Amino acid sequence: xxxxxxxxxxxxxxxxxxxxxxxxxxxxxxxxxxxxxxxxxxxxxxxxxxxxxxxxxxxxxxxxxxxxxxxxxxxxxxxxxxxxxxxxxxxxxxx
Numbered sequence: 001x002x003x004x005x006x007x008x009x010x011x012x013x014x015x016x017x018x019x020x021x022x023x024x025x026x027x028x029x030x031x032x033x034x035x036x037x038x039x040x041x042x043x044x045x046x047x048x049x050x051x052x053x054x055x056x057x058x059x060x061x062x063x064x065x066x067x068x069x070x071x072x073x074x075x076x077x078x079x080x081x082x083x084x085x086x087x088x089x090x091x092x093x094x095x
Contacts, residue, residue, distance in 0.1 A: 001035050002032075003028050003031040003032045003035065004028070005024055005025075005028060007028075007031075008024050008027050008028050008031065009024070011027075011031075012024075012027070073086075
């Protein structure tokens, strides 16, 4: 695939980037290099290779859920200008 300035203009418009003339030429060369490398990767034999969801083994990085006592409701609602007994009272936002 040949990358020309019209294609770079189109891509820069999609990405909402403004490129000057010198930057357009540099971007054209860089996109050609990227596409050439993708063509090299497309020629690799990947038969029998399992697909990966991530290049590194990823473990669950979230902490375990542990129940903990919450703040006192009355104390939390004390700073509300029009707090009710159960929740913050706010004006209606949608008709």
